[in-house]
Structures are given as structure tokens and as C-alpha cells.
Amino acid sequence: MAEVMQDNATSEAGSDEAATKTMNMIEAINSAMDVMMERDPDVVVMGEDVGYFGGVFRCTAGLQAKYGKTRVFDTPISECGIVGVAVGMGAYGLRPVPEIQFADYIYPGIDQLISEAARLRYRSAGEFIAPITVRSPFGGGIFGGQTHSQSPESLFTHVSGLKTVIPSTPYDAKGLLISAIEDNDPVIFFEPKRIYNGPFTGYYDRPVEPWSKHAASKVPTGHYRIPLGKANIVRAGEALTILAYGTMVHVAKAVVEANGVDAEVIDLRTLLPLDIETIEASVKKTGRCLIIHEATRTSGFGAELSALVQERCFYHLEAPVERVTGFDTPYPHSLEWAYFPGPIRIGRAIAKIMKD
Amino acid sequence: MADGPLRSNQQPLALHVPEPRSRPGDPVDFSDVVVPAAGSMARPDEAVSPHEMRDLSFGLVRVLDDEHRAVGAWDPRLPHETLLKMLRTMALTRAFDERLYRAQRQGKTSFYMKCTGEEATSVAAAAAMQGDDMVFPSYRQQGILMWRGYALTEMINQIYSNRGDKLKGRQLPIMYSVPELSFFTISGNLATQYPQAVGWAMASAIKGDTRIASCWCGEGSTAEGDFHSAMTFASVYNAPTILNVVNNQWAISSFSGFAGAERTTFAARAIGYGIAGLRVDGNDALAVYAATQWAAERARSNKGPTLIEHFTYRAEGHSTSDDPSAYRSAQESAEWPLGDPIYRLKQHCIALGIWDDERHAAMDLELAEMVKAATKEAEKNGVLGHGMHQPFETMFEDVFEELPWHLQEQMAQALEERAAKWPK
Ligand SMILES: Cc1ncc(C[n+]2csc(CCOP(=O)(O)OP(=O)(O)O)c2C)c(N)n1
């Protein structure tokens, strides 16, 4: 894992590569914004409760005290307003990093994202751009019920002009968030809240490990990038390719290890732009492909992945491409674990795909 | 780009970012909160033009004075039994909140939200409406259900997401739905209920019905577009609606200034839309009753909607997930100039000679026992995470009226997974 991370990280001249700190994902995300605000006076952070309080998940803790109230500020409870003013600030030349408190609350801002942020560059032939990064915690596994658990990523990957990024470790979260903030196009940055504090394996009845026990919690304190559009092979293998992102990367790895199948597990990191080369090379090697996401199945991002694999690797496939997903229902409260695509669902899919 | 074009003879622009009056550790000073004397606001006829009642959007309708007497034109002159019933219902609401908050702390459920200090804004409002007027609440109006007599065990079953939960364990705790009491299903997405209430009222008007609709949201939620869409529709169609804004000063960690309170009142939002606006002391149950009664009468006689700002204070945390000591002074709650709504109504009843401290203490004990008994009853149906949940099949029901093929397949899959996990 360490080598792969090294390959993808581009360290900047002047940054002290040796200085690392153990961080959970919240701290790594905080550090990314801190580093970017330090380097670039045009970076501003805003959102509901992000200022003095530092965000309901603490991702912006300490930033207002450090950079002042005109660079880190609370906003009215209007997601439409939050995204809309971010677009306007971007038009001025700032680089806003708005937070939407939960992905489940992004919908009032969706017109500004889809009709505006995503299209400014195209409709003005590059005269206006929206260099904004919309951060938002997403996904379930915290008994948040249907309004604190959703995974709406495919609504955004379906829109031309938006990039969608989903990290799975503290190390990746920081490097990807820095790249997203530096990117001149609008980026949706979904943070899997279930793994803010530790890598969840899907075995919900077992104790949770903190990030500090995980190699990817050693995070450089300075500036580094993980390029958008570059996947990470988190486990090399020959028998089967598993495509996952966010929380499901950890669940996939745990299940593969428990089942003793020699799967190659690819963490996509960026859904759009997608690292098609890494996917194609892996599936051509293994001949089998399992796609895992927590989001609902129908028209989910897995459908896109499945189509791409089928188009590009058809003659290498030894079994139909499989998808393991959340069910096509709102996220239930008490039956959370029956809904969650956990070890049993994944294990059954692996058995099925390995059968032929 | 950070430094824009500077024209030497012009002043640089500066961004204003609101700041609350105090933060943790700061002394609290509420001297800027203007509290007009009880009885000092005029009470116009319910048919008045919104333009002739602008004062009422900036003042504060108050009925209970410092000696706990009901004074002035807004005194609703309620029968004693109504006063005592409101007092009891507010006390029940608080007893329920206390117990269920503790239940969450004991791990019996995932989440709870209290309305401590705001009981009057739902109990007295419900008391002034008819039982079949439709309400579209936010998540802090449990007092309406208490007033309308909903079974406590049903509420607790929902909070525990257990086998007895008629909402099938799907919703986050406290997101009730009680159509038989004209209580709309609660949404976690802020302010969405606002235009829906207006739509319900428009439907009632289309059909020549006599029922009106009422909705609630917090002051923070007035920033959402849904609030403003609702105001526009209510204004255009003169919809028979009561639009309540519970201004409890805080929206999680953000004080009311982040919803515009540094510039004007929330009641004054009505003025731009040309609808009636009332600003009331939300900790004065009689004022809340009187304002709601006024608005209901106006709506019922086709004179149009009313926006009511209930000026109150969120005495505790936003929810069980929140720690308010991280962002506001702990003293605020104690020093809130409008006092506690239950204490004030109790003192009023005592001043009338219809109540006393002994009876009140006995009632508190009785209500605590009643809630405890309901909790025990509900626990027979299980608590969250202890296996006594709804059958897996229920997860797939109600997505649509009928189960399409893909959900049938997924239901079968879920059952197979259960059999794999718990073979037998
Ligand atoms: C659309 C939407 N955005 C954000 C949230 C998260 N959220 C839940 S409650 C809350 C604060 C609401 O404050 P206010 O409207 O004043 O109501 P109060 O909690 O004070 O009763 C926020 C931001 C949400 N539930 N829905």
C-alpha cells in the first residue's frame, strides 16, 4: 500500500516530506483545508456551523480562529444559497470550499450545481469558471435514518461538468482534497462519514479499529497531492477484480481476506474522471469483475462501471459482471444492517462470480 | 485576485459576518432584547389589512405580566380547565423529553430531540386550533401530539424503532406521522413542510372545506428557499394557513443572526409578502394561544394567512448529538429574559387561585410515572438494535404502492442473507 501511495503522491518543492502525523480522516480533511488556506489567500471555507463551532463533524475545527471570520464563516441554512454564493465567489476569482452538512441536504443546492456550477465554463466558452469544491459527509452505517445516510454520488456523475471524488483513508482524503481545491473545475467531494474515525469493515458486531492502527493514518503535515482520476490498487490479486470506493473499500478488503479469495481490490478514489486504464488492465488480467457500492442499485454508478467493463473487457470476461449495492429503498433506520451491503452480500456475490 | 482593483479615492469594502452576543465563558447580556410590557400591544380585528398591522411584526404580543396576571386586549380569557389542561400538557411534554433523552443516553435508541423551554409554542398553538386542522410540524412540536392525546407508547415505539413502531422502524426517532390526529409525517429536510402546508390549505379552499393548515419551522430554517416559496404561494392564493416560526435563537451552533435577525424580525418577513405578521412572546402560553386564535379566525374567514414568530429560547442542546457548551454561554438559558413557559403558566394559575405548588409537584410526579409506565410498555416491543425490529420484508414495502420486480428480487435476496446469517 505504501508504495502505491508514494507513486501517486506528488510532493511539492519546499514541503517537508518527512513530517507526518497520525490523523483520522477528520483531521486529515482539516489539514488539507488548513494547508490550502495557508498557501492560497483566495481559498475560503463556508457552510452551516463550520465557523466558530468547526462543523458538526469537526472538519473545520480551528480554521476560523486561524484564518479569521471573512475566510471561514457560518452561513444561513440555505444549501441553494451556499452553492450559489460559492459560484459567485468563484466568478470573482476566489476558490471557495463550501460544506453541505450532510449529502442528504444537498438537494436544495442542486440547481446551482447542475445548471450553474457545472456549466459556467461550457456556456461562456471558458470565460467564467467555477473552481469550487463542495465537501459533504455521505453514506450510512451510523443509524442516521433516511436523512443522514444517503449516497447520492451518481446524481452528480451523471452531470457533465462536475468531478466527483470519494476518499477512503486519511492519507487519500488530504491529498485528494488538496487536488480538488486546486482544480479549476467544480468538484463534489463526498466524505464517507462511517469511516471518519476508523476503517469500518462491515462486521458491525465487532469492535471498530481507530485509524491510528492503520498505515494510511500517517499523513504528511504539509502539502501533497493525489491526482484526481487516479485509482489505487489496495490489494493486488489474480482471481477477481473488485471495484469499490469510500467505506466499501474496507469492507471489500475485509471480506476478501476472510474468504481467502485472491481478489484485486481497486479503490477508485475519483468516480469522475475515472481511471479506466487501471480498471481495464485489472479486469483483463483477472477475467472477473465485482462492483460494490453502498448507494442504491438502479442507475447507480455501478451501472456505469459495469457497462464500461463490458464494453472494454468483454472478450476477457469469464463470468458476468456483478454488482453489490444498497437496496432500492430509502435508507431504513432499524434495519440499517439488513440494508447495508455487508460481508454476507459481498461473500455471496464473490461465490457466484467465482463459480463458473 | 485577492486584492481587487483599488481605486485610491474609494473606501475598501468590508464583509460583515454576524457574531452572537456571547460565547462560552462570556458574561451574558440580554439588555438589547426589547421586552415590551404585557398588554401593551393593540389587538386589531382579524380582518385587518396587513399594511395596518406592521407594528405587530416588530413588537411582542405578551399577555402574562410580571405579577402573573393576564392583561390587555390579547388576553384570550380562557376557561380555567383549558389553562390547567395546557399546563398539564406542557409539563407532560417536558417529562417525556426528560425520560426519552435519558433513554437515548442509556443506548435504547440512536437519537432524541427535546423542546425544553419551547413547550408553549406547540401546546398553546394546538390548543387554539381545532383538532382536525392539519398540522405540518418540524421535529420540535411533540407538544401538538401531547395536546391531541396521542398514546405515549406509540411515540416511544417510534423512538425505539421497535416491533411495535407503526412506521416500521424506518424513520429517525421523533419523526412521527399521525394522520388520525391531522399530524403530517415529519421530514428531516428543513422547511420542506412549509409549502406543503400551504398546498394543503389551498386544497381545503378549493374544496370549500372548513379546515385550515398550520406549519412550523425554526428561525434558522427560514433561510431555506422552501420558506420563501411557501410565503409567496400563501400570499398569492390567500391560503388559509398559519405559518409559525419558532425563533429559539439558535440553529445548532449558529445564532439567529445567520438567518437575518441582526436586520429585522422574523415576523417582519410577512411584510414584504403582504401577509399578516405577528411577533409573540413564545414563553407566554396565553400570548401564543391568543395569536394562534387570531390567525385561525382570520384564515377561517378567508382573510388569509398569518406568519407568527414565536420569540423563545432553546434551553438545551439541539439534539442528543449536540453539546451547546462548545459554542454558547451556559448562562444564556438561565438569564433568558422571558423566563420559563411552564413556570409562568403555573404562576398564573396559582395567582388565579386555581392551582398551588403542592398540586403541581404531585402532577409532576404523576406525569413522570405515567411516562415511565409507557416506556416500560414500549420496551416490551424492544429497543433499537436488540433484534426486536420489524421483519426484513417491511424494508421493501411502501417504496411504491405495489412491489415492482426488482424490489421483489431484492426482498428475496435480503431474506436469503438473513438465513445465511442466522441459519435455522
Ligand atoms: C435542508 C437541510 N439542511 C440542513 C439540515 C441540518 N440541520 C438539522 S436541524 C438544523 C438547524 C435548524 O435550526 P432551526 O431552524 O432554528 O430549528 P431549531 O433546531 O432551532 O428548532 C440543521 C442545520 C437539515 N436537516 N436539512
Ligand SMILES: [Mg+2]
Ligand atoms: Mg432555532
